[in-house]
Amino acid sequence: MTGFFMAVYLFQKKHWNWGTLVFSAGLGVKMNLLLALPAVGALVYQALGPQDGFMQASNIFQIQVCECLILLKRHGI
Amino acid sequence: MQANPRGYLKRAFDLSRVFKYEWTVNWKFVSEERFLSKEFAIGLLASHAVLLTLFMTTRWLQPTSQNPIQAVKLLFQKPSAKQKEERAKRVTPDFILTTMLTAMTIGMLCARSLHFQFFAWLGWSTPFLLWRSGLNPVMVYVVWFGQELAWNIFPSNDLSSKIVVSCLAVVVVQIWLATDYADEERTKNLAWVRASQVKVTEKQLKRTEPPKQRSARLEREANKILNDPDWPTT
Numbered sequence: 001m002t003g004f005f006m007a008v009y010l011f012q013k014k015h016w017n018w019g020t021l022v023f024s025a026g027l028g029v030k031m032n033l034l035l036a037l038p039a040v041g042a043l044v045y046q047a048l049g050p051q052d053g054f055m056q057a058s059n060i061f062q063i064q065v066c067e068c069l070i071l072l073k074r075h076g077i
Numbered sequence: 078m079q080a081n082p083r084g085y086l087k088r089a090f091d092l093s094r095v096f097k098y099e100w101t102v103n104w105k106f107v108s109e110e111r112f113l114s115k116e117f118a119i120g121l122l123a124s125h126a127v128l129l130t131l132f133m134t135t136r137w138l139q140p141t142s143q144n145p146i147q148a149v150k151l152l153f154q155k156p157s158a159k160q161k162e163e164r165a166k167r168v169t170p171d172f173i174l175t176t177m178l179t180a181m182t183i184g185m186l187c188a189r190s191l192h193f194q195f196f197a198w199l200g201w202s203t204p205f206l207l208w209r210s211g212l213n214p215v216m217v218y219v220v221w222f223g224q225e226l227a228w229n230i231f232p233s234n235d236l237s238s239k240i241v242v243s244c245l246a247v248v249v250v251q252i253w254l255a256t257d258y259a260d261e262e263r264t265k266n267l268a269w270v271r272a273s274q275v276k277v278t279e280k281q282l283k284r285t286e287p288p289k290q291r292s293a294r295l296e297r298e299a300n301k302i303l304n305d306p307d308w309p310t311t
Contacts, residue, residue, distance in 0.1 A: 001127060001197060001198065004177075004181075004198075008174055008177055011173045011177075012170035012173050014165075021241065029162070032181075032195070034181055034184075035183075035184030035185070036177050036180045036181050036184075037180075038129055038133060038137075038180055038311060039137065039177045039179065039180035040177065040180075042137040042176065043137075043168060043172075043173055043176060043177070044088045044140065044161060046164060046165075046167070046168050047164070047165045047168040048161070048165070049161050049164070050151065050153075050154070051155075056220050
């Protein structure tokens with residue numbers, strides 16, 4: 001939840017990269033943030049244009065992949 | 078991920094969980110077998126998709142395009158730096174907050190089951206969204222108070238869950254009505270709200286400030302707010 005509101009604040013201050021990073025970190029903690037994903041997509045798409053916006057979207061996904069790699073390594077399955 | 082990729086992916090983003098009827102806060106007025114049925118889940122999912130599409134096409138893409146077809150066209154264009162800057166200006170802080178909180182609320186309205194923990198989100202977003210929607214102040218208090226009551230009833234019963242769902246629905250409808258960014262009447266409202274911020278700084282004044290200096294400072298602050306590029310009035 002902190003992740004969500006931090007991301008909102010960062011977007012408002014126009015730090016799009018940090019915002020998506022924090023949003024993705026929060027998403028790993030609470031799946032609930034998925035609900036806001038379309039809105040984030042619309043915002044980033046409009047603020048950054050199609051190419052950069054898509055880059056940001058793929059960043060979110062990549063961070064999720066990294067998180068699950070970390071988690072599974074830790075639990076040594 | 079390497080060891081058991083399917084298992085991890087299945088559990089981390091498990092969108093097909095079956096929820097316990099005992100713990101649901103928002104669908105208690107629906108009979109248990111209906112709550113657990115697949116048709117109910119699919120119906121909710123469909124309505125979520127419909128609401129999201131509605132908002133996306135009519136509200137969230139308004140800063141950069143007049144209609145959805147134009148928005149899709151924009152996908153294939155390569156905007157110049159100046160165009161990009163101009164478009165980015167229209168994504169105001171108010172727009173950002175409203176959009177993200179509305180997305181959360183729509184999701185909660187169409188959620189298969191809400192648990193009491195989710196009130197942590199709603200409790201903060203509902204007052205802001207109700208205020209932003211320009212609803213009559215008395216109604217704002219009524220809706221907010223109803224929501225507080227309904228969420229605080231444990232265990233949830235018929236009436237409380239009806240109130241929960243209706244409060245969420247009211248917020249969504251009001252926000253949809255109020256966020257027509259192409260409508261100038263509404264955006265003028267925002268200017269009024271911002272101009273009233275000047276009164277806040279008045280209260281924080283030291284009493285010993287001479288009146289000439291005070292009025293000059295107030296005028297400066299008002300101009301700063303009204304001419305702030307992040308909060309366009311037109």
